[in-house]
Amino acid sequence: MKVPMKSILVITPDKAVSQAIGAALGGDPAIKLDTKSSTLTQLNGQAVKFAQEHDFIIFDTDPGNEADIHAIEALAQNRRDGTILLALASGDISLADARKLTRAGVDEVLPYPITGAELTEQLERLGKKAVPETRSAPGRIGRVIAVAQARGGSGATTVALNLADALTGKSGFLHKADKHSVALVDFDLQFGTIGSALDLEEQDALLKLAQDGTVPDLRFLEQTMTKLPGGLNVLPAPSKFAPVDALRNDQVAAILDLLRQTNDYVVVDLPRALVSWVEPVIEEADELLIVTDLTVPSVRHARRLMDFFKTVNIGLTVTIVVNREGRPLMRTSVQKEAAAALDSKLEFWLPADDKAARAAVDQGKPLFSVASRSPLTKAIGQLAKAITKALPAAARVGAAK
Ligand SMILES: Nc1ncnc2c1ncn2[C@@H]1O[C@H](COP(=O)(O)OP(=O)(O)OP(=O)(O)O)[C@@H](O)[C@H]1O
Numbered sequence: 589m590k591v592p593m594k595s596i597l598v599i600t601p602d603k604a605v606s607q608a609i610g611a612a613l614g615g616d617p618a619i620k621l622d623t624k625s626s627t628l629t630q631l632n633g634q635a636v637k638f639a640q641e642h643d644f645i646i647f648d649t650d651p652g653n654e655a656d657i658h659a660i661e662a663l664a665q666n667r668r669d670g671t672i673l674l675a676l677a678s679g680d681i682s683l684a685d686a687r688k689l690t691r692a693g694v695d696e697v698l699p700y701p702i703t704g705a706e707l708t709e710q711l712e713r714l715g716k717k718a719v720p721e722t723r724s725a726p727g728r729i730g731r732v733i734a735v736a737q738a739r740g741g742s743g744a745t746t747v748a749l750n751l752a753d754a755l756t757g758k759s760g761f762l763h764k765a766d767k768h769s770v771a772l773v774d775f776d777l778q779f780g781t782i783g784s785a786l787d788l789e790e791q792d793a794l795l796k797l798a799q800d801g802t803v804p805d806l807r808f809l810e811q812t813m814t815k816l817p818g819g820l821n822v823l824p825a826p827s828k829f830a831p832v833d834a835l836r837n838d839q840v841a842a843i844l845d846l847l848r849q850t851n852d853y854v855v856v857d858l859p860r861a862l863v864s865w866v867e868p869v870i871e872e873a874d875e876l877l878i879v880t881d882l883t884v885p886s887v888r889h890a891r892r893l894m895d896f897f898k899t900v901n902i903g904l905t906v907t908i909v910v911n912r913e914g915r916p917l918m919r920t921s922v923q924k925e926a927a928a929a930l931d932s933k934l935e936f937w938l939p940a941d942d943k944a945a946r947a948a949v950d951q952g953k954p955l956f957s958v959a960s961r962s963p964l965t966k967a968i969g970q971l972a973k974a975i976t977k978a979l980p981a982a983a984r985v986g987a988a989k
């Protein structure tokens with residue numbers, strides 16, 4: 589039987605540590621060993637790239653160092669499925685510190701110094717879990733949720749942003765163990781407001797892509813996306829004017845493919861115009877949300893959108909989100925007619941909440957950070973919960989869509 593090759597990366601500024609591990613594992617032909625002479629924090633975003641390329645990452649760390657903990661969290665959230673994170677810590681590490689490391693995403697805390705035999709044994713034990721997955725799966729297969737609006741200002745961006753935030757699981761709306769890596773893409777090229785709504789630095793990555801005509805790779809996305817604490821990765825719309833047809837279908841498809849490989853959920857804020865490159869988004873979407881009010885023009889437009897998108901993706905699940913109306917106890921005739929026209933049970937209602945919406949915009953933060961208990965925040969949390977139930981993170985069920 590051919591022994592599968594395992595690739596191991598050791599990150600440590602301490603030569604003695606890397607030499608000891610090298611001596612313990614270097615002779616094994618089934619192991620490919622790389623070393624980076626650096627701390628995790630110094631490697632910064634680069635470490636995330638390495639997490640995509642190795643089966644095991646071994647690093648030494650100080651649990652008291654907050655920057656290190658953040659670096660571990662980023663590594664854990666962005667690792668390829670099955671990549672195992674091993675932290676080396678001095679033998680007398682406290683239980684509280686060890687727990688801090690595992691909470692950040694470390695799979696195992698190994699006492700250091702460690703003998704070669706102990707290390708090999710640990711790798712073998714952990715590798716049994718890891719190897720089959722890493723060899724068969726190219727990565728995660730994140731779920732794509734596209735968000736469209738029935739009219740300008742209907743609340744699509746508010747839903748996309750706060751749904752993405754809730755899907756990370758940090759706000760407590762989901763099951764405790766459900767912590768997800770979520771990408772939020774602002775494809776409203778010309779009028780996108782996600783960057784300002786999250787107070788991000790202005791950038792024109794999507795415009796540059798349009799101008800260069802290149803197909804993006806993982807490195808491009810890693811360099812351009814902003815990672816927020818809690819697992820939200822944001823690709824904002826350009827701050828400068830971009831023609832709405834500036835992107836090509838293959839560029840958009842590549843962005844989604846890459847993001848699906850590295851995130852559990854990819855939430856896309858769609859442009860108002862139905863340009864050709866919206867097609868790959870709809871083709872890849874697991875679910876389309878249409879955010880609307882129940883006025884006659886909005887309901888009609890929502891219906892047209894729904895019918896159009898279903899011609900692109902026949903099996904597409906369309907969910908209507910009624911914004912600025914709380915869930916009614918008894919439905920009025922208008923609400924019943926809207927439900928019939930949209931062929932929808934109208935399960936999701938988001939109440940009007942000017943105060944919370946305004947505070948979020950003013951402070952450049954998601955609703956949960958400024959008004960965690962507001963009815964609007966909670967209603968979006970419920971929407972996130974329903975989505976995770978209908979579309980569990982693929983990594984967890986171990987299957988593609
Ligand atoms: N349920 C709500 N209660 C109160 N204000 C809301 C609600 N939903 C959205 N808003 C506010 O309405 C405005 C428009 O919302 P948003 O930008 O999300 O809509 P949109 O459909 O993306 O609009 P655009 O056409 O500009 O893309 C924003 O100021 C937002 O804060």
Ligand SMILES: [Mg+2]
Pocket residue numbers: 744745746776780781857
């Ligand atoms: Mg918008």
